[in-house]
Amino acid sequence: MKRYFIFAISFILLFLLFQVLSGMLLTFTYTPDVDDAWNMSANLSQEVIIKSSQSSFLLLLFIAFLSATIAYFISKKMN
Structure with missing residues (x-):
């Protein structure tokens, strides 16, 4: 489990x-x-619409993290 946390933190930082x-x-x-x-x-x-784009970035980060997690466990299961 320690290897997974190291992988997850390094993945997020590199991303x-x-x-x-x-x-x-x-x-x-x-x-x-x-x-x-x-x-x-x-x-x-002439109308101004204020929209935050932070939620889309967090969603992208979550999806990337989820896919990396799934890939990690699939690769671990194959070995």
Whole structure:
């Protein structure tokens, strides 16, 4: 059971690290098109909707953790 907890904690830390690094890479390589955005702004709605995206990230983390757990136990059962 100790090996499972080490695996789970290292998986979560590596998953978070890769998420942050991929976000940084996408941010650094993104080049916005200001002219196109300005032309599209006339068609936008004037209503502001505030929505948190944290729940989707936690769901993604939970699904990844669950799949890693299942994969761990399947690989342990095969040996």
